[in-house]
Amino acid sequence: MAAEIREQPEAAARLLEEVGGRIATGELWNDLGLPRFDRMRVVACGTSLNAGEVIGSALSRLGGLGHSSVVASEAAGSVVEPGTLTVMISQSGETADVLRALEEGPQGSPVLALVNNVHSTLGRKVDAVLSCAAGPEIGVAATKTFVCQVIVGTGLVISALVASGRMDVARAHRLVNDLYLIPEQLAEAAAAARALLPPLVEEVRGAKGFLFLGRGAGVAYAAEGALKLKEITYRWAEAYPAGELKHGPLALVEEGTPVIVIDDDDHRLAGNIAEVRARGGRIITIGRPGSSVEVPLSLAAPCGPLAAVVPLQMLALGLAVELGFDADKPRNLAKSVTVD
Structure with missing residues (x-):
C-alpha cells in the first residue's frame, strides 16, 4: 500500500499524458460513441462510489447538470429518467454487485464502464468503456485507482460538456491545465x-x-x-x-x-x-x-x-x-x- 501511494503522482501523470490532449477538444467523449446526456447516474461500491460522487459533483458544478449516486447492491428497482447516462465504476470490472446491477437494472439508458481493466466482464458488457489506467494495484485498500478514476472521470465530464456545446473550449483548456497540476500536487x-x-x-x-x-x-x-x-x-x-x-x-x-x-x-x-x-x-x-x-x-x-x-x-x-x-x-x- 505504501508503494502504491508513492506511485500516485506517476500514475496520474501517465494517465494525463494518455488522455489530457483529448479532453478540451471533446474527443475523449466523442470517441466513446455515446449519445448526448442531460444527467448522470453513478453505480458503484466502496471507493469507486466515492470516486463517482466526485465525478458527478464535477458535472453539476461545471455544467449545471444533475447527478445521482447509487450503491450497486441497492440499484435494483431504481428509476432512470430519459436522457440519463449510467456510469458504472469498478476497479476490477468483476465486482459482483455492479454486474448484477447491470443485468437487473432498467434498460434503455446507455451505460459507460470506468474500469482499470477494459477486458474485464463489465468492460465487455456495456455500451462503452474507459480505462482509468492506474496500473496493477495489489493492496486491498484502493489508492491509486481512486485517484485515476477521479482524474479520468472528471476529464470525461469536461470533454462531454465541450462536445455538447455546454462549455467553451477556452474554459475547458483552463480546467485541463488544472488537471495537469495534479501529479505535482499529489x-x-x-x-x-x-x-x-x-x-x-x-x-x-x-x-x-x-x-x-x-x-x-x-x-x-x-x-x-x-x-x-x-x-x-x-x-x-x-x-x-x-x-x-x-x-x-x-x-x-x-x-x-x-x-x-x-x-x-x-x-x-x-x-x-x-x-x-x-x-x-x-x-x-x-x-x-x-x-x-x-x-x-x-x-x-x-x-x-x-x-x-x-x-x-x-x-x-x-x-x-x-x-x-x-x-x-x-x-x-x-x-x-x-x-x-
Missing part, C-alpha cells in the same frame, strides 16, 4: 504528510472512533478517508457533511475524539470546527494554509481537493502499522468482490 501532499503525520498518528493511536468532515467537494474525500481508516485499522470511522454535525453526529464527540476535517477554505467550516473544539474534540485539518497538514489546493480545481486524499491514505496506513496490522491484507476483505 507529490507535495505526500511530502507534507510524511513530515507532519507521525506525531499525529501517535496522538490518536488509542482512539476507538473517528469523525471525518467536509463541505461541498470535500464531502466525498471525507468519505474516502473514513473508508480507508475502517478498512485497515479496524476502528470505527464515520464521514459526514460538516453541516450535519448538529443533526446527530456531534453527540459522538467527547474529550479527545479525533475529527479530521477536509479544509478547502469553505468559510462555513470555521463554525463547525469551533463546535467540535467546544466539546473537547481533537481537530486535525487537511487542506489550506494553516492546516495540520497543508496540501496544495486550487479552489477552481475541477475535481475538488484531490490532493487531500494522500494524507488521508497515509493517516490510515500509519495508524495500521502503528497498531501492528497488515495494511495490504486487511481482515475479512478481498481485492475483488466477486460474490454479492
Whole structure:
C-alpha cells in the first residue's frame, strides 16, 4: 500500500499524458460513441462510489447538470429518467454487485464502464468503456485507482460538456491545465504528510472512533478517508457533511475524539470546527494554509481537493502499522468482490 501511494503522482501523470490532449477538444467523449446526456447516474461500491460522487459533483458544478449516486447492491428497482447516462465504476470490472446491477437494472439508458481493466466482464458488457489506467494495484485498500478514476472521470465530464456545446473550449483548456497540476500536487501532499503525520498518528493511536468532515467537494474525500481508516485499522470511522454535525453526529464527540476535517477554505467550516473544539474534540485539518497538514489546493480545481486524499491514505496506513496490522491484507476483505 505504501508503494502504491508513492506511485500516485506517476500514475496520474501517465494517465494525463494518455488522455489530457483529448479532453478540451471533446474527443475523449466523442470517441466513446455515446449519445448526448442531460444527467448522470453513478453505480458503484466502496471507493469507486466515492470516486463517482466526485465525478458527478464535477458535472453539476461545471455544467449545471444533475447527478445521482447509487450503491450497486441497492440499484435494483431504481428509476432512470430519459436522457440519463449510467456510469458504472469498478476497479476490477468483476465486482459482483455492479454486474448484477447491470443485468437487473432498467434498460434503455446507455451505460459507460470506468474500469482499470477494459477486458474485464463489465468492460465487455456495456455500451462503452474507459480505462482509468492506474496500473496493477495489489493492496486491498484502493489508492491509486481512486485517484485515476477521479482524474479520468472528471476529464470525461469536461470533454462531454465541450462536445455538447455546454462549455467553451477556452474554459475547458483552463480546467485541463488544472488537471495537469495534479501529479505535482499529489507529490507535495505526500511530502507534507510524511513530515507532519507521525506525531499525529501517535496522538490518536488509542482512539476507538473517528469523525471525518467536509463541505461541498470535500464531502466525498471525507468519505474516502473514513473508508480507508475502517478498512485497515479496524476502528470505527464515520464521514459526514460538516453541516450535519448538529443533526446527530456531534453527540459522538467527547474529550479527545479525533475529527479530521477536509479544509478547502469553505468559510462555513470555521463554525463547525469551533463546535467540535467546544466539546473537547481533537481537530486535525487537511487542506489550506494553516492546516495540520497543508496540501496544495486550487479552489477552481475541477475535481475538488484531490490532493487531500494522500494524507488521508497515509493517516490510515500509519495508524495500521502503528497498531501492528497488515495494511495490504486487511481482515475479512478481498481485492475483488466477486460474490454479492
